[in-house]
Amino acid sequence: MLAGLVHEMIGSPQGLAVEAYDGSRAGPADDGAPVLVIVRPDAVARVVMRPGELGVARAWVAGDIDVRGDLWAAIGELEHFNGAQVPPSAVVQLLRHVGPSALRRMPPPPEESALRGRRHSKARDADSISHHYDVSNDFYRLFLGPTMTYSCAVFDGVDTPLDAAQEAKYELICQKLGLAPGMRLLDIGCGWGGMVLHAARHHDVVAVGVTISEEQAELARQRVAAAGLDGKVEIRVQDYREVHDGPFDAISSIGMFEHVGRAGVDDYTSTLHRLVRPGGRVLNHAISRPPARTSSGRLARSRVTANRVAEALGSSRATRVDSAFMDRYVFPDGELFEVGAVVTHLQAAGLEVRHVESLRPHYAQTLRHWVANLEANWDEAVAMVGERRARVWRLYMARSARGFERGSIAVHQVLAVRPHPDGTDDLPLRPNW
Numbered sequence: 001m002l003a004g005l006v007h008e009m010i011g012s013p014q015g016l017a018v019e020a021y022d023g024s025r026a027g028p029a030d031d032g033a034p035v036l037v038i039v040r041p042d043a044v045a046r047v048v049m050r051p052g053e054l055g056v057a058r059a060w061v062a063g064d065i066d067v068r069g070d071l072w073a074a075i076g077e078l079e080h081f082n083g084a085q086v087p088p089s090a091v092v093q094l095l096r097h098v099g100p101s102a103l104r105r106m107p108p109p110p111e112e113s114a115l116r117g118r119r120h121s122k123a124r125d126a127d128s129i130s131h132h133y134d135v136s137n138d139f140y141r142l143f144l145g146p147t148m149t150y151s152c153a154v155f156d157g158v159d160t161p162l163d164a165a166q167e168a169k170y171e172l173i174c175q176k177l178g179l180a181p182g183m184r185l186l187d188i189g190c191g192w193g194g195m196v197l198h199a200a201r202h203h204d205v206v207a208v209g210v211t212i213s214e215e216q217a218e219l220a221r222q223r224v225a226a227a228g229l230d231g232k233v234e235i236r237v238q239d240y241r242e243v244h245d246g247p248f249d250a251i252s253s254i255g256m257f258e259h260v261g262r263a264g265v266d267d268y269t270s271t272l273h274r275l276v277r278p279g280g281r282v283l284n285h286a287i288s289r290p291p292a293r294t295s296s297g298r299l300a301r302s303r304v305t306a307n308r309v310a311e312a313l314g315s316s317r318a319t320r321v322d323s324a325f326m327d328r329y330v331f332p333d334g335e336l337f338e339v340g341a342v343v344t345h346l347q348a349a350g351l352e353v354r355h356v357e358s359l360r361p362h363y364a365q366t367l368r369h370w371v372a373n374l375e376a377n378w379d380e381a382v383a384m385v386g387e388r389r390a391r392v393w394r395l396y397m398a399r400s401a402r403g404f405e406r407g408s409i410a411v412h413q414v415l416a417v418r419p420h421p422d423g424t425d426d427l428p429l430r431p432n433w
Contacts (some may be wrong), residue, residue, distance in 0.1 A: 002097055003027075006038060009090045016077040019068075034069035034077070044094055045104045057325035060395060061109045061388050071371075071394070075402050111388050113332040137192070137219045139384045143373040143393075148192035148219070151255035151285065152363040152411050162369040165362075170198035173252055175433050176355065176415050177281045178426065179203040183249040186210070186275060188240045189256025193220030193233070200232040208248075210238045241267055247277035257286035257342075261335040269349035276418045279425045282351055284414045287363075289336040290407065330396045339412040351416035354427055360410040367401035 003018040007026035010018075017027035020038040027033065038044070043064035047055040059065045067074045095103070137148075144150055145162055153165035154172055173195065179185065181204035187195045190209025199205045211217050220235040227233075240256075251272055260268045272282050326334065337345075343353045374381060374394055381390045403409040417425045 002038060002044075002094075005090065005093055005097060006036070009094075010036075010078065010081045013077040016074055032069070034067055034071070034074035036074065036078070037066045037068055039064050039066055041098055041101050042104075042106060044098045045101060045106055048091055048094060049103065049105050052324065054324040054328065057329065058106075058108050058112070060325075061111055061329060061392055063387065063391065071398050072402070075398055079399075079402060079406075108328075109388050111392060112328045135215075135389065136384050137215055139381060140192075142377040142381050142384075143370045143397075145369075145373065147194055148223075149194045150191055152359050153366045153369075154359065154362055155365055158365070162366070162373075165366070166194065167198065170195055171202070172433060173254070173283055173285065173413070174199055174203050176283055176413070176431070177250040177252060179205050179250060182206070184208070184247075186243065186246070186248040186251045188251065188253040189259070190216075190220060190235065191255070192216050193223050193235060195252055195254055196220075196233045196235070197223060197227055197229065200229050201227065205232075205249075207233045208236065208243075208245075209233065210236045210240055210243060212237060212239055241271055243271070243275060246275035247280065248275055249277060249280050251276050251280070251282045252285070253283070254285040255287075257284055258331065258334050258336060261333060265337070265345050266349075269345050269351065272346070272416075273349045273351055273418060276351075278418055278420045280418055281425075281427070282346075282416045282418070284342060284346070284416070286342070286412065286414075287336055288339045288342065288410045288412050290410070291338045291340065325399075326396060329392045336409070339410070339414065342412070342414050346414065346416045350418065352419050352425075353414055353416045355413075355415040355431070357413045358410055359413065360404050360407065363411045364401050364404035367397050367404065371397045371401065 001024050002020035002022050003024035004026040006020065007013075007016075007018040010016075012027075014028065015033055017025060017029075017033050017035045018038065019025045019035050021040055027035075042062065043059040046059040046062070046064060049055070050058065056065075140150065141148060145166075147163050147166040149166040149169070152169065153162060154169040155165045156168070160168075177185070179199055183203075183205045185196065185199050185205045185207040187199075187207060187209040190196055190211050191213075193209055196207035196209040200207050209220060211220070214237060217235050217237045224230060224233045224235060253272075257268070272284075276282055339356060339358075343356065346353055371394065374390070374397070378390070381393075400409070404411070417427055419425055
């Protein structure tokens with residue numbers, strides 16, 4: 001009975017079965033079909049008392065619902081359902097079946113973030129980064145692999161190993177930045193040090209990496225020492241806005257811009273301009289969103305105002321990352337910009353954008369590698385961080401892979417130059433990247 005109600009509520013998908021704790025089943029009888037499992041009555045209570053995606057997310061994290069079988073296929077069947085469109089009549093039927101227990105208010109899982117203070121203040125940003133990154137370095141290693149690189153890789157083909165694709169990404173960025181021996185490189189949001197290590201090893205630069213994650217910095221310093229690069233690479237626990245020892249010859253920012261948000265974008269771009277020397281290059285590698293559209297499907301536009309260049313595009317405002325699930329459990333306060341807005345903001349700060357490249361299919365492939373690694377090491381992951389947090393990462397990475405595959409999110413590298421006063425720079429006329 002309950003399985004049939006739920007199957008109808010989620011749109012009666014032809015490729016997804018539903019099983020419930022009352023022994024009922026609905027949907028295809030094919031043993032190969034993925035199955036959405038309603039594990040306990042708490043799942044109904046969470047969705048009824050908190051309609052929308054957040055109720056569904058809490059049920060998933062708590063283990064009140066689960067998926068048996070092909071997770072990718074299940075997500076494909078469910079990607080248009082977020083719990084918000086359940087008709088009142090269906091809720092009434094659920095209440096009749098489950099009884100008063102469906103009206104219980106339940107506390108959210110403890111893994112849900114509860115940030116305080118002004119969005120994108122330094123203190124709140126530090127708490128946000130800590131929520132996501134200060135989980136366990138060993139946990140991240142389970143799915144990231146030896147490179148400890150938590151950003152989109154660049155693949156030559158479907159058979160390219162993940163580690164080789166991550167090194168190829170770093171090398172691509174080094175080529176775009178024109179790194180040469182003796183240059184000073186600043187890597188903003190350096191993570192576990194992958195970019196600065198690659199640049200120092202292969203291009204003989206002097207590199208500074210900044211992060212506001214204590215756990216990342218600790219491991220990055222260990223990796224620098226193990227590589228014998230103590231005199232070439234410095235890792236700092238420092239907000240990028242507090243870096244004052246420029247100028248640098250080049251700046252990379254890889255997977256950090258998503259944490260800046262609309263409130264911080266002007267500080268971010270002006271800091272890039274302040275810290276890079278005239279003629280120096282900046283590369284911003286970040287997830288982006290599609291352009292805003294009107295209800296008719298046309299691209300949104302807005303007129304240019306004299307006092308806000310950044311509003312030249314209707315899509316120039318940042319939007320919160322993806323979903324209630326992502327905001328509460330994965331990237332608190334994360335915001336995505338459309339790539340045209342990134343270009344607009346960089347150029348408004350005095351940086352000339354010279355090259356833009358989309359890596360969207362590469363991120364889908366990267367995430368599929370990460371999910372496969374996490375699933376292969378599932379028992380160890382649960383032992384490290386607990387089942388609920390491991391469930392958060394498994395769902396978020398699988399959903400994100402689907403988002404990159406279908407184009408609801410993208411990732412772009414934007415290369416900009418701070419021109420000399422006479423407009424010159426040393427960027428090749430026809431770069432061969």
